[in-house]
Every structure is written in structure tokens, then in C-alpha cells.
Amino acid sequence: MHNKTISELAQGLRDKAFSSVELTQHYLDRIQQFDGDLNSFITVTPELALAQARAADEQLAAGNATALTGIPLAQKDIFCTDGVRTSCGSKMLDNFIAPYSATVIEKFNSAGSVMLGKTNMDEFAMGSSNETSFYGAVKNPWDLDAVPGGSSGGSAACVAARMAPASTGTDTGGSIRQPAALCGITGLKPTYGRISRYGMIAFASSLDQAGPMTRDAKDAAIMLNTMAGFDARDSTCLDKPVPDYTANLDNSLQGLKIGLPKEYFGEGLDSGVATAIEAAIKEYEKLGATVKEISLPNTSLAVPTYYVIAPAECSSNLSRMDGVRFGYRCENPVDLEDLYKRSRGEGFGDEVKRRIMVGTYALSAGYYDAYYLKAQQIRQLISDDFKKAFEEVDVIMGPTTPEPAFNFGEKGEDPVSMYLSDIYTIAVNLAGLPGISVPAGVVNGRPAGLQIIGNYFDEARLLNVAHQYQQVTEWHQQGPARYL
Amino acid sequence: MSLEKADVEKIAHLARLQISEQDVPEYARDLSSILALVEQMGAVDTTGITPMAHPLDIAQRLRADEVTEENQREKFQAIAPATENHLFLVPKVIE
Numbered sequence: 001m002h003n004k005t006i007s008e009l010a011q012g013l014r015d016k017a018f019s020s021v022e023l024t025q026h027y028l029d030r031i032q033q034f035d036g037d038l039n040s041f042i043t044v045t046p047e048l049a050l051a052q053a054r055a056a057d058e059q060l061a062a063g064n065a066t067a068l069t070g071i072p073l074a075q076k077d078i079f080c081t082d083g084v085r086t087s088c089g090s091k092m093l094d095n096f097i098a099p100y101s102a103t104v105i106e107k108f109n110s111a112g113s114v115m116l117g118k119t120n121m122d123e124f125a126m127g128s129s130n131e132t133s134f135y136g137a138v139k140n141p142w143d144l145d146a147v148p149g150g151s152s153g154g155s156a157a158c159v160a161a162r163m164a165p166a167s168t169g170t171d172t173g174g175s176i177r178q179p180a181a182l183c184g185i186t187g188l189k190p191t192y193g194r195i196s197r198y199g200m201i202a203f204a205s206s207l208d209q210a211g212p213m214t215r216d217a218k219d220a221a222i223m224l225n226t227m228a229g230f231d232a233r234d235s236t237c238l239d240k241p242v243p244d245y246t247a248n249l250d251n252s253l254q255g256l257k258i259g260l261p262k263e264y265f266g267e268g269l270d271s272g273v274a275t276a277i278e279a280a281i282k283e284y285e286k287l288g289a290t291v292k293e294i295s296l297p298n299t300s301l302a303v304p305t306y307y308v309i310a311p312a313e314c315s316s317n318l319s320r321m322d323g324v325r326f327g328y329r330c331e332n333p334v335d336l337e338d339l340y341k342r343s344r345g346e347g348f349g350d351e352v353k354r355r356i357m358v359g360t361y362a363l364s365a366g367y368y369d370a371y372y373l374k375a376q377q378i379r380q381l382i383s384d385d386f387k388k389a390f391e392e393v394d395v396i397m398g399p400t401t402p403e404p405a406f407n408f409g410e411k412g413e414d415p416v417s418m419y420l421s422d423i424y425t426i427a428v429n430l431a432g433l434p435g436i437s438v439p440a441g442v443v444n445g446r447p448a449g450l451q452i453i454g455n456y457f458d459e460a461r462l463l464n465v466a467h468q469y470q471q472v473t474e475w476h477q478q479g480p481a482r483y484l
Numbered sequence: 485m486s487l488e489k490a491d492v493e494k495i496a497h498l499a500r501l502q503i504s505e506q507d508v509p510e511y512a513r514d515l516s517s518i519l520a521l522v523e524q525m526g527a528v529d530t531t532g533i534t535p536m537a538h539p540l541d542i543a544q545r546l547r548a549d550e551v552t553e554e555n556q557r558e559k560f561q562a563i564a565p566a567t568e569n570h571l572f573l574v575p576k577v578i579e
Contacts, residue, residue: 097563099556099560099563192540193540193542206539207539235545236538238542298528301525301528304522304523304525307518307521307522308522308525315499319500322500324572324574325564325572326560326564327565329565333574335575336574336577338575339574339575341500341501341502342502344501345502345503348501353501354511354518357495357496357501358515358518358519358522360498361515362522364495376535376536376537377530377534377536378525378528378530378533379535380533380534380535383536414517415514416518416521432538456540
């Protein structure tokens with residue numbers, strides 16, 4: 001049962017091969033069996049899940065099922081869930097029982113899906129290895145010595161280990177695509193504004209975007225159909241019609257123009273990953289696509305630019321965590337300043353504190369122009385690079401990450417070496433474009449991901465391009481042997 | 485840009501973060517390393533480039549100024565660290 005995709009499980013539910021309660025119990029049992037080692041869930045919600053499954057079975061029996069009715073899903077612990085702890089991977093919110101649900105959660109509830117629990121993540125989504133979680137790191141199911149990636153590491157690991165058919169993630173600089181690549185699953189970051197951010201705890205508001213993490217592109221399309229759409233409660237969510245993302249999956253790729261940015265294949269790219277990506281490109285040529293070298297000349301500036309913009313926005317967003325209205329409060333504060341400082345000093349981990357301080361510095365009097373304004377100008381140049389590229393090509397392809405999953409502790413003491421692991425994903429967030437990572441190989445026992453970048457609101461094409469590749473290859477069907 | 489101990493203490497104060505004395509040198513080193521990365525931006529001439537504040541070129545949506553939410557004070561204050569008479573409690577601020 002657990003090796004099936006959402007579309008196969010939905011068929012099984014409709015054919016009465018199994019009920020949602022049976023399916024849900026099966027996944028809950030697998031979580032019980034395997035998650036002690038993997039640590040991909042912060043909170044498992046068995047009672048809620050079984051209640052939702054019983055309700056789904058009634059809907060199925062009544063013939064009112066949607067594509068997701070009765071399907072168990074794991075939700076990243078960044079989405080507020082009414083009545084359920086929403087920690088964002090932080091001690092600061094360890095005691096935070098959300099008093100309302102994110103729009104994404106409401107949409108899944110309306111679709112009749114089942115929530116298995118809330119997945120582990122880097123603290124406030126700041127990290128690329130899951131090592132910054134207050135709840136301890138998630139392990140990569142392919143190799144327990146390897147990181148699962150981050151920040152949506154728990155969401156990636158639980159799908160790879162077949163503890164959930166699919167999950168949600170959020171992506172500010174690569175946090176869906178990078179863990180998807182490192183755990184061998186499919187992860188889609190949609191265009192900025194495609195999915196409501198309401199109730200999704202904010203890290204960097206001009207970059208954050210939610211998306212599905214699934215076994216294949218078809219499942220990502222099914223999930224996106226439910227997640228996408230206008231929401232009056234998010235002022236940056238766009239009022240744009242939502243197409244049926246499954247409708248064009250079978251389109252031919254004859255004549256598709258693929259751009260390969262030369263900057264994505266240079267120094268620092270692991271040779272095994274490079275070989276996997278080259279093989280994937282060959283498959284696309286066989287499918288009728290044409291390939292062209294392009295240039296995104298400002299690529300090397302994406303990481304430096306991001307590390308001004310994201311910390312600046314996070315320092316502002318996280319100022320709401322002050323120990324007054326919700327979350328952690330220090331013991332016996334002597335005055336208000338002591339309450340703020342110790343609640344925040346004790347409630348936040350090191351990486352979050354570093355980023356708040358970088359952002360505070362970049363925004364402080366006398367430095368704003370040199371850092372924040374300069375970063376916004378370079379952001380424009382990076383965005384223009386993509387605009388120019390999309391005048392010539394339909395999609396851009398390259399590796400999702402420079403190397404397969406690294407080991408715990410491998411990135412050492414200097415935070416910057418970790419930051420550079422997001423070099424191919426970060427520019428996409430700065431521009432606000434959609435990107436998807438699909439499994440494209442296994443290098444020394446660890447998966448490699450192919451990243452496909454599309455033009456604004458071109459998710460349907462990205463999913464079509466990913467799906468066609470998955471029709472002729474089977475990397476997406478592979479998984480860590482222990483969990484199959 | 486290399487940050488000194490006093491710089492870190494000043495930034496931590498602005499951000500209302502308690503940093504222990506012994507951790508200051510490590511933060512000074514890490515923040516300096518991040519700022520060194522960021523300084524690569526300085527090599528680019530950005531004269532005349534319009535700053536991009538947001539990925540989508542759209543005007544802010546407005547709505548009518550009407551009450552749309554109900555008061556849920558009980559629910560929201562149930563998760564507060566300390567309340568009294570529907571007020572959030574903090575240490576005394578006025579002597």
C-alpha cells in the first residue's frame with residue numbers, strides 16, 4: 001500500500017480495495033515503526049487522523065470524493081493547524097497551540113484529506129540540513145549518516161521512507177527543492193503568489209512560497225490543484241484562475257526549448273551529479289526537446305543578495321516573538337527589556353539569532369543603502385537575467401544541488417559553507433519564479449535532483465515536463481531499500 | 485567588514501536578543517563571515533538600477549474598511565504566557 005502514489009491510492013479508495021481508516025492506520029503504524037530513527041515528525045496526530053479518515057470514508061461511500069478524499073498527508077510544522085501544536089521547529093513555539101488554521105490546511109481539510117502529523121524542519125525554516133531544529137535533526141532515509149536537506153527535511157524524509165504518500169513544504173531559498181533532491185522525491189515551488197501564505201509562519205515574506213512534496217509529478221499536480229488559488233487574507237496572493245494542473249501532463253515535449261545555464265555546470269558541481277543531469281538532458285532530447293546553452297550572468301551574486309534580503313525580512317517578521325502574547329517566556333523577568341531579551345535569547349537557536357542580527361545590522365541607520373537597497377538592486381539584475389533567458393527558451397534545467405546529501409556536521413563551523421549549498425535554488429526565489437526538483441539519479445547511494453525552472457505561472461508546463469521524464473525513466477520509483 | 489565585540493553587543497541590543505558574554509566572540513566571527521560573503525555585492529555597479537522590493541509587479545490590493553473578524557479574545561489569550569482581566573501581563577513599566 002505504501003509504495004503507491006496519491007493517484008493510485010485514490011483509485012484504491014474508490015474501488016474499495018481499502019478504506020481511508022485502513023490506509024491511515026497503515027501509515028500511522030509505519031511512522032510508529034520507523035520514525036524513532038528518522039525523526040521526521042515533530043507531532044503525530046493519530047486521533048485527528050483517524051477521525052478525518054472516518055469522515056472521508058463516509059464521503060467516499062456517499063460518492064462525494066475529491067482527488068484527495070481520504071488520502072493521508074504530512075504537513076510541515078510551519079502551517080498553523082487549529083488546536084494542534086505548531087512549533088516551526090523552535091523552542092520559541094514549543095508550547096504554541098495554533099488558534100487558527102492556515103489557508104493551505106483549510107483547503108486540504110475541505111478536500112477531505114487526512115493529516116498524519118506535523119513534520120520536522122529547520123528552526124523557522126532557516127537551514128539546509130535540518131540540523132537547526134530544536135527537536136533534533138531529521139535523518140536521510142537513504143543513509144542515516146546523511147542530512148535530509150532543509151528546511152523541509154521532515155516532509156522530504158517521511159515521503160521517501162513511505163511514512164506518508166505526500167507532504168507539504170515551504171521554499172524561501174530552496175527549502176522544498178533541495179530536500180526533495182537529497183531524499184529522492186519530487187518537490188515543486190510554485191510562482192510567488194500562487195498559494196496563500198496566510199497562516200504559514202513567515203520567514204522572508206517576499207520569498208516564502210508553499211508547495212507540494214510528492215513521489216511524482218502527477219501527484220504534485222493533484223496537490224497543487226488543491227493548494228493554489230486566491231485568498232483575500234494574503235495581500236500578495238494573486239487573483240488568477242487556477243487551471244487543472246493534471247490536464248496537460250500528457251502533452252508531447254516535441255519542440256520544447258530547454259536552456260542550460262553555463263553557470264550551473266561549472267566549478268563546485270559534483271561529477272556524479274553532473275553525469276546524472278547530462279543523462280537526464282539526453283532523455284529530453286529523445287523526447288523531442290532542443291537544448292541550448294544560456295547564461296545567467298549574475299548567478300554568483302544570488303547567495304550574497306539573499307543573505308541580506310532574507311535576514312532583513314526575518315529580523316522584522318520574528319520581532320513578533322517577544323514573550324508577551326504567545327510562545328516562550330523566560331522565568332522571572334525583572335523588567336520589560338529583560339523579558340524581551342531573555343525570552344528571545346533563550347527561545348531562539350543560534351542560526352535564527354545569527355540571521356536576526358545580520359538583518360538588524362543591514363537595516364540599521366547608516367547601513368541601509370549599502371546593504372538592503374544594494375541587494376534589492378542586484379535582485380532586479382538577477383530577475384532580469386531570467387526574463388532575458390525566457391525570451392529564448394521555455395524552461396531552464398540544471399542540477400538542484402551541487403552535490404548529493406552531505407553528512408551531519410560536514411559543513412563545519414562556518415555558516416557560509418552551508419549557505420553555498422543553495423547556490424542553484426536561491427535565484428529562483430529572488431525572481432519569484434516556479435521551480436521543480438525531480439529525482440534524476442543515485443550517486444554513491446544518495447539521490448541527485450534535476451531542477452526545472454519555468455516562467456511566471458507556468459507550473460502546468462513544469463509539471464508536464466517533469467511528468468514526461470518520469471514516463472521514460474524510473475528514478476522517481478526508486479527509494480531507500482529499507483523502507484520499500 | 486569585520487565586527488568587533490562591541491558591534492555584536494550593540495546589534496544584539498537592537499534586536500532585543502540576550503547573548504551571553506562567552507558567545508560574543510563566536511557571533512562576531514560568524515557574522516563577520518556572513519558580511520564578507522555579502523560584500524561581494526560591492527563589486528557590481530548598480531547605478532540607475534531600480535530596486536526590486538517584491539517579485540511581482542503589482543499594486544497593493546485594497547479592501548473596504550469594514551469589520552470582518554469577530555472578537556476571539558478568549559481563544560487567543562488562552563495561549564498567552566500571562567493574562568489578567570483580558571490584559572496581557574508584563575513586568576511593571578511605569579514606577
